[in-house]
Amino acid sequence: MTDESAEKLRSRTTAQLLGQLRADLYHGATPAALAAIDTLLACGWDPHTLLEEGLLRTLRTIDGDARDGILFAPEALQAVATIGSAVKVLRPLIGRSAGEPFGTVVIGTVRGVTHDIGKDIVAMMLARAGFTIVDLGTDTPCDAFLEALRVHHADVLVLSTQLTAGIPHMKAFIERMCALRIRETHLVLVGGTPLNEEFAKAVGADAYCRDAATCAETARSLLAARRAGDASGARPRTPLHHDTAPAARATRAG
Ligand code: B12
Numbered sequence: 028m029t030d031e032s033a034e035k036l037r038s039r040t041t042a043q044l045l046g047q048l049r050a051d052l053y054h055g056a057t058p059a060a061l062a063a064i065d066t067l068l069a070c071g072w073d074p075h076t077l078l079e080e081g082l083l084r085t086l087r088t089i090d091g092d093a094r095d096g097i098l099f100a101p102e103a104l105q106a107v108a109t110i111g112s113a114v115k116v117l118r119p120l121i122g123r124s125a126g127e128p129f130g131t132v133v134i135g136t137v138r139g140v141t142h143d144i145g146k147d148i149v150a151m152m153l154a155r156a157g158f159t160i161v162d163l164g165t166d167t168p169c170d171a172f173l174e175a176l177r178v179h180h181a182d183v184l185v186l187s188t189q190l191t192a193g194i195p196h197m198k199a200f201i202e203r204m205c206a207l208r209i210r211e212t213h214l215v216l217v218g219g220t221p222l223n224e225e226f227a228k229a230v231g232a233d234a235y236c237r238d239a240a241t242c243a244e245t246a247r248s249l250l251a252a253r254r255a256g257d258a259s260g261a262r263p264r265t266p267l268h269h270d271t272a273p274a275a276r277a278t279r280a281g
Contacts, residue, residue, distance in 0.1 A: 041067065049088075052082065053088065064077060064081070064117070075155060077117060078148075081113070083239075086110055089103055089110075110144065111144040115147070123158065124154075126157065132160050132184075134150050136187045153185070156243035161175050163175055172200060173209075185242065186232075187218055191221045197232075201232060215233050216234050216235075218242060
């Protein structure tokens with residue numbers, strides 16, 4: 028961006044800038060959207076407000092318009108890709124909320140799935156809800172999940188898939204956790220477009236979460252309930268039993 032266009036952007040009111048950001052995201056204009064985000068951040072906007080008011084709000088509009096046939100598939104894909112780029116900019120800025128960590132989450136998309144936009148938004152919301160995030164990224168092998176759960180003493184495992192083809196991997200992984208007797212040690216939440224509550228029950232997950240905000244709320248409330256149960260002795264806590272080959276792909280993020 029030239030100095031002149033940066034100056035032009037800055038001279039607008041923040042309401043105009045937010046409107047411009049939404050339009051750029053909607054039209055898949057990645058460089059313009061990223062420039063608007065830079066300017067709004069420089070004007071002191073909170074990254075979380077940008078996520079909620081800019082990205083997630085536009086995402087809902089894109090979703091509705093794609094369903095109503097107002098936006099065609101290639102345009103919707105471009106718009107979502109632009110939102111994905113914006114998520115990458117905001118994610119390091121949306122850190123864990125202040126105070127003691129509420130718990131540790133291991134998150135990743137299952138084997139064969141490289142979609143990461145939804146997963147990244149979920150990780151941001153969980154970080155904001157007070158969790159330390161260990162993000163294994165995409166196309167995650169079973170052993171990498173097991174290793175991360177053990178190394179990071181994770182309280183919660185969040186599995187994501189946008190492809191129906193990822194469902195058998197999710198199921199097989201939870202069955203492996205049962206076989207290793209570590210299923211009860213971790214809260215298991217699943218999400219992604221092809222899933223639903225019935226599926227979560229069928230594979231033995233603790234819950235299905237339809238979106239990022241629900242995931243953060245569910246993780247906090249189920250973990251709090253589980254801890255209260257542990258404290259009263261109502262639910263015996265299974266010790267960690269799993270010793271797997273190291274697959275050190277874990278990176279701390281969020
Ligand atoms: C963008 C996109 C891509 C991009 C991904 C870019 C990226 N870095 O992520 C690219 C172009 C690479 C891609 C590739 C493919 N894609 Co694609 N893709 C999409 C698209 C258009 C949008 C997905 C998206 O990111 N949405 C934006 C995010 C924010 O929304 P979201 O994913 O719904 O996430 C929200 C909730 O679902 C939830 N959530 C999401 N994940 C999780 C996880 C957890 C744990 C929780 C709790 C909640 C949660 O919270 C999020 C925020 O609130 C969808 C269509 C659609 N309408 O979903 C198809 C779609 C997912 N893709 C599809 C397919 C088939 C493919 C390909 C196989 C195409 C091909 N032949 O190559 C490949 C597979 C790649 C792979 N191996 O993973 C199909 C999947 C069908 C199915 N059920 O199996 C879809 C549904 C398109 C369709 N209608 O056919 N794709």
